Amino acid sequence: MAAKKLRRAQLSQEMCERLRRYQITTCQEFLCLSLLELMKVTGQSYYEVQKLLCKVSRACAPRMQTAYEMKLRKSGNPSSAFLSTTLHSLDRILHGGVPCGSLTEITSPPGCGKTQFCIMLSVLATLPISMGGLDGAVIYIDTESAFSAERLIEMAAKRFPAYFDSDEKLLCMTRSIHLYRELTCCSVLKRIMSLEEEVISKKVKLIIIDSVASVVRKEFDTKLQGNLAERSNFLTRGASVLKYLAEEFSIPVILTNQITTSLSSGPGIRADLVSPADDLSLSEGSSVSGKRDSGCVTAALGNTWSHSVNTRLILQYHDLPTRQLLVAKSPVAPFSTFFYTIEKSGLVLQDRKDQTNLVWEGTNPALQPIRVRSSALKDTSHDAALPSTTGETSRNTSNL
Amino acid sequence: MQREVGTLPLAPALRARLAAAGFQTAQELLDTGPCGLSKEIGISREEALEALQVVRQECHGDAARTAGGSGATRKCTALELLEEEQAQGFIITFCSALDNILGGGVQLTKITEICGAPGVGKTQLCMQLAVDVQIPECFGGVAGEAVFIDTEGSFMVDRVVDIAAACVQHCHLIAEAQQEEDHRKALETFSLENILSHIYYFRCRDYTELLAQVYLLPEFLSEHSKVRLVVIDGIAFPFRHDFEDLSLRTRLLNGLAQQLIIIANDHKSAVVLTNQMTTRIGQSQSTLVPALGESWGHAATVRLIFHWDNSQRLATLYKSPSQKESTVAYHITSHGFRDVQPPAVTHSAEGTELNPRKRPRTEEEKQ
Numbered sequence: 039m040a041a042k043k044l045r046r047a048q049l050s051q052e053m054c055e056r057l058r059r060y061q062i063t064t065c066q067e068f069l070c071l072s073l074l075e076l077m078k079v080t081g082q083s084y085y086e087v088q089k090l091l092c093k094v095s096r097a098c099a100p101r102m103q104t105a106y107e108m109k110l111r112k113s114g115n116p117s118s119a120f121l122s123t124t125l126h127s128l129d130r131i132l133h134g135g136v137p138c139g140s141l142t143e144i145t146s147p148p149g150c151g152k153t154q155f156c157i158m159l160s161v162l163a164t165l166p167i168s169m170g171g172l173d174g175a176v177i178y179i180d181t182e183s184a185f186s187a188e189r190l191i192e193m194a195a196k197r198f199p200a201y202f203d204s205d206e207k208l209l210c211m212t213r214s215i216h217l218y219r220e221l222t223c224c225s226v227l228k229r230i231m232s233l234e235e236e237v238i239s240k241k242v243k244l245i246i247i248d249s250v251a252s253v254v255r256k257e258f259d260t261k262l263q264g265n266l267a268e269r270s271n272f273l274t275r276g277a278s279v280l281k282y283l284a285e286e287f288s289i290p291v292i293l294t295n296q297i298t299t300s301l302s303s304g305p306g307i308r309a310d311l312v313s314p315a316d317d318l319s320l321s322e323g324s325s326v327s328g329k330r331d332s333g334c335v336t337a338a339l340g341n342t343w344s345h346s347v348n349t350r351l352i353l354q355y356h357d358l359p360t361r362q363l364l365v366a367k368s369p370v371a372p373f374s375t376f377f378y379t380i381e382k383s384g385l386v387l388q389d390r391k392d393q394t395n396l397v398w399e400g401t402n403p404a405l406q407p408i409r410v411r412s413s414a415l416k417d418t419s420h421d422a423a424l425p426s427t428t429g430e431t432s433r434n435t436s437n438l
Numbered sequence: 439m440q441r442e443v444g445t446l447p448l449a450p451a452l453r454a455r456l457a458a459a460g461f462q463t464a465q466e467l468l469d470t471g472p473c474g475l476s477k478e479i480g481i482s483r484e485e486a487l488e489a490l491q492v493v494r495q496e497c498h499g500d501a502a503r504t505a506g507g508s509g510a511t512r513k514c515t516a517l518e519l520l521e522e523e524q525a526q527g528f529i530i531t532f533c534s535a536l537d538n539i540l541g542g543g544v545q546l547t548k549i550t551e552i553c554g555a556p557g558v559g560k561t562q563l564c565m566q567l568a569v570d571v572q573i574p575e576c577f578g579g580v581a582g583e584a585v586f587i588d589t590e591g592s593f594m595v596d597r598v599v600d601i602a603a604a605c606v607q608h609c610h611l612i613a614e615a616q617q618e619e620d621h622r623k624a625l626e627t628f629s630l631e632n633i634l635s636h637i638y639y640f641r642c643r644d645y646t647e648l649l650a651q652v653y654l655l656p657e658f659l660s661e662h663s664k665v666r667l668v669v670i671d672g673i674a675f676p677f678r679h680d681f682e683d684l685s686l687r688t689r690l691l692n693g694l695a696q697q698l699i700i701i702a703n704d705h706k707s708a709v710v711l712t713n714q715m716t717t718r719i720g721q722s723q724s725t726l727v728p729a730l731g732e733s734w735g736h737a738a739t740v741r742l743i744f745h746w747d748n749s750q751r752l753a754t755l756y757k758s759p760s761q762k763e764s765t766v767a768y769h770i771t772s773h774g775f776r777d778v779q780p781p782a783v784t785h786s787a788e789g790t791e792l793n794p795r796k797r798p799r800t801e802e803e804k805q
Contacts, residue, residue, distance in 0.1 A: 055448055066646040069653070069692060083492060084447030092657065095650035100641050105568075106634035110596045133596060140591060154685055164763075266719070274679035281591050282643060312664075341726070342678070344556040345714050367557040370592045372772070395469035402746040 044068060049090070053080065065098045075314075076168035082264060121163060121244065121290050122170040124197075125378070125387045128363065131371045136290045137349065141280055145295040145337040146353035148412040151380050152294045153184045153355070154193075156246050158384035161194045163244035166213045169201065172289075174243025175214040177236060178231060181253045185217060196383035216240060218320065223253050223272055230279050237287050245283065249294035250276070251338045270342045277346035286341055297408055298338040334407040344404035354409040360388060367403035440465060446496055448489055455479045464493050468710035497618040506572070527580040529571045529667060531563060532605075533777050539742070539755050546580070546666060546708045549698055549737065553713040553728040553743030559714040559770050561592045563744075564669045566775040567710060569602045571667040574624035577609050581760055582707070583636040583665025585658070587651060590672035593639065604773030619803045638662070645676040647661055649690065652697050660703045666707045667711050674729040688733055695737035711738065750778075 042065045045054045049433065054063075062068055069091075071079065076087045112119055117205060129135045136142050136159065146152050160178060165171025193402030194202050194211060202208050216236070220226045226247070234264060236242060250273075258269040284291045337352070344350070350367035365378045377388040410433050441464045443456050459479045461467055469476065476486040528543030528687065537543045544550050544567060553561045553729040568586055573579025586593060596646070609628060613621040636659075642648040648670075659665050673694075681687045702709045716729040728735070728743070741757035767778045 046592060065650070069646055069649045072689070072693065077447075081449050081451050083449045083452075083489075085492065086449075091653050095653040096648055098650035099654050100643070100647050100651065103639050103640055104635045105595055105598055105637035106631060107636055108639065109599060112595055137594075266717075271679050274675070278643070278675075278679070285591055285641070341556065341715060341717055345590075345675070369561065369592055370597055374768075402555050403750045404555060405746075406548070 042097060045142050046259070047094045049093065056080065065094050065258070068094050068100060080395065091388050120161065121172055122168065123159065124162060125376070125385060127376055127389075128365075131374050132349075132368065132369045136292065137370070138286050138288050138290050140348035141277065141284060141293060141346065142349040142351065143295055143337075143347040143410070144351050144353065145297065145366075147297050147355065147408060148336070150353040150355065151378075151404075152353060152383060153182075153248055154189075154380055155385055156248050156294065157185070157190050157193055157291060158197070159244065160215050160246065161190065161197065161211065161384075164214050165198070165201070165261075169198070172243035174289075175216060175240045176244045176246065177216050177224065177233065177240075177242050179218045179220055179245075179247045181220055181226065181247075181249060183219060184248065190215070192382060193384045196381075200332055214240075221253065223257050226250075226253055227272065227276055227279075230283075231277055233283055234239050234286075237283065237289070242287075243289050245280070245289065245291045247280075247291075247293045248426065249296060251294070251296035254339060255296070266340075270340070273343050274337060274346060275344070281346075295343075296338045297335050297410070300334060300336050300405065334405075335410055336405050336408060337403075350403050352406060353407055355408070362409075364406070366406045441497065443467065446493055448492060452481070452485075455481070464497055467493050468497075471746045473565060478711050489568070497519050522680045527575075529567055529580060530573070531566060532570065532608075532775050533766075533768045535777055536753055536768055536775075539753075539764045539766055540742075540758070541761045544667075544708050544710060545740070546706055547702050548739040549695070549702055549709045549743065550710065550740040551713055551714060551728075551738035552742045552744060553756075555715050555726065555746060558744040558746060558777070559688060559768070560591075560744060561671055562597075563775050564671050564710060564712060565707075566601055566666060568669060569605050569633055569774075571708075572628070572633050572636055573605065573609065574628055576618070576620045576624050577612060580666050581606050581664075582639070583662060584662045584667040584669065585638045585640070585655070585665055587640045587642060587648070588672065589642050589648060589670070589675045591641065592671065593641075595634075598634065598637070600772060601774040606630060606633070632661070636664075638665070642676065643691065648673075648676055648696070652694055652701075655697075655701055658736065659701065659707070663705075665705065667710065668701065668707055669710045669712075670698075671712050673711045674716075677730065678714070684731075686724070688731065691730060691734055695734075696735075706736065745799070757766070 043063055044057060045051070047065055049057075057063070057068070057079060062071075062079065068076075073084070073087060076082075077084060080087060080090065082090065085146050110302045118367060119138055120129075120132070120136060121138065122135040141269070144152050144155055156178070160176045161170045162170070163174060163176050164286070166173045190212065191208050194208060218229055220229050230247075231244065233242075237245075254269060254273065258265045258272075260266045260269065280291050280293075281287070337350070344367070345366070348369060349365075352364040352366045354362050354364065359379050360377050361379065363378055365371050365374045378385050379388060380386075443461050443464065443466075446453070446464060448456075450588060450710055456479060468480070472483055472486040475481075475490065481489075526539070526546050528540075528545055530537050530543040531540075552563060554561050568584040571580055571582045571584050573581070575581045606628060608627075609621075609625060613625055634638070637679070640651055655668065659668075666746055677687055677691065698709045698711075702706070703774045713734075714729045715726045717724050718727045726745075728741075735757075738757070740755070740757060743754045743756045745752055745754065751766050751769070752765050754765050755761060755763055769776045769778050
């Protein structure tokens with residue numbers, strides 16, 4: 039809309055010619071001038087210039103809709119308003135599932151299940167509408183090369199054994215998940231901007247970017263001069279393109295984020311650490327020395343990014359192998375927590391009886407403290423006691 | 439009449455010719471007449487006539503202004519202003535603590551800015567106000583309509599439905615408690631459908647669309663004269679990226695602020711803006727301050743800052759011409775914006791007409 043040329047705004051030919059001599063060709067440039075400048079440039083009187091402004095504004099301004107029309111449109115096809123996650127308690131609290139038309143962010147320490155969640159949602163999006171899916175293709179932008187097609191098939195087969203009963207169906211599902219590997223900020227942005235045509239041609243119903251934080255943190259070191267502003271610039275630009283895609287096509291967009299340590303006391307500079315191993319040692323140190331308030335682990339990418347996403351889900355550790363899912367920011371849901379484990383079929387919610395002991399009240403979603411795995415090898419005895427369906431967790435612990 | 443030609447709102451080329459021909463005051467122009475003017479400076483008779491009409495309109499406007507009549511700039515005494523202010527309605531927020539520190543609620547004809555960290559409740563308050571502005575007068579509202587300009591895409595219709603349903607429910611309960619005729623009549627038109635139909639929603643994707651929409655607002659408001667609230671949710675978002683030229687940004691923001699002040703005054707409506715917080719890195723510490731810079735702080739008349747204190751949401755009145763700075767706590771429930779705990783109940787025999795917006799709380803509701 040901004041780049042709309044003035045001749046399409048129904049200005050007369052001579053006016054457009056005259057404005058071109060001053061290098062004003064788009065509506066954006068026209069609207070940025072003050073009234074006096076416009077009078078000089080167009081050579082018209084004050085009242086004429088106001089009429090011209092109204093004309094150009096009409097060409098750019100958005101269409102009006104009443105809230106009632108929006109509600110009718112939504113209730114007209116209710117299935118397209120959400121992507122059900124098949125985690126029933128979560129769906130209930132989110133009024134249906136991951137909302138379409140807005141950005142949802144999943145933040146967690148490494149190894150908690152972000153990529154697993156994304157893979158699970160990719161499977162769900164390809165399911166037919168009768169089973170709660172969106173019956174469409176998925177665009178998966180992978181910056182960490184963490185996507186595993188074998189895991190995808192394993193999850194699909196174990197989660198919906200009745201539906202994916204033949205290899206044919208599994209292959210059909212994999213064909214509708216389009217994977218893009220991008221390794222720099224620039225290429226991610228370029229890819230996002232080119233997505234509009236892909237969404238139409240491939241009938242895409244879900245966009246996943248895993249993860250935004252890894253490319254951004256590799257390239258922008260916020261301790262250096264000017265990098266903080268550039269990083270905010272890049273993030274808000276990406277966010278507005280993604281919001282446009284989400285709203286225009288009414289599809290959910292899922293982004294994953296990493297964690298950082300914000301040092302609250304002392305010189306309170308937000309230190310963005312690059313390696314997750316550093317985060318671990320910092321939180322280790324603080325709990326050992328007993329000074330809990332010397333730093334806390336929160337979602338990365340700063341304040342501006344927390345404004346840009348509409349929904350924020352936080353995954354954190356509880357005790358092995360149980361993890362916890364927090365709904366930290368949502369326009370429709372209150373702050374809530376759920377326990378889950380990662381199984382062969384993906385994420386599975388646990389209904390724990392001791393949930394009532396924990397009194398959870400939310401706080402600033404940008405500063406919500408996240409629990410990381412505090413012990414590496416201690417709990418081998420704990421592990422052995424549990425049924426080992428969770429092949430992943432035992433592998434992870436041994437690697438650390 | 440003695441106004442100089444150079445200050446008249448004519449086309450610059452025409453002004454240049456008049457100056458070259460030696461005209462100095464508007465009176466000279468009017469005395470010459472269209473034919474004489476066209477011969478002297480070499481323009482067509484129609485153009486001369488148009489110019490003279492503009493001059494006459496300007497001079498009449500000036501005369502009316504100096505004579506103290508009503509025009510674009512009004513002159514009145516402080517007493518008249520006091521009477522106006524006292525008769526003016528407020529838009530309540532359903533959180534009585536917040537209404538109290540604001541002096542009754544969000545004031546009409548003023549710009550109120552709400553700054554806050556992400557997720558603290560700015561959009562929730564905006565949606566609440568868009569519903570509350572429509573409360574009929576007999577319940578203590580202003581019975582107006584709302585314009586909602588959304589730049590961040592955080593407007594959720596389902597949430598507005600919840601808030602509106604709770605508001606209608608509240609009014610029904612008051613009407614039952616007080617049993618007055620005009621209450622019942624007002625409730626016939628105060629339904630969920632009507633509330634939603636009177637929220638006019640615009641989704642602006644970048645600052646160009648926002649500028650265009652604000653230019654077109656006066657016309658829209660003249661057509662929809664019942665609008666009493668204009669909400670711009672996210673005035674910071676479109677201006678925070680893609681702006682290398684910071685002075686252009688300041689200029690555009692100032693222009694926007696001025697237009698909004700004119701809109702608020704001319705159409706007797708409240709303007710509510712929401713702003714983001716940004717990190718300012720100081721020498722020894724970093725603090726959260728409202729975004730868009732220092733000069734933007736002058737634009738709003740009333741400034742509220744929403745922030746967290748551990749898990750409690752707080753609202754601080756940061757800038758107000760008539761109320762003092764204070765902080766209150768608030769809650770966001772499934773019904774919308776509310777107090778943290780119900781206000782103290784005053785049980786008096788004739789207490790029903792003390793405050794038409796409130797109803798005496800029965801024991802079951804005190805949760």
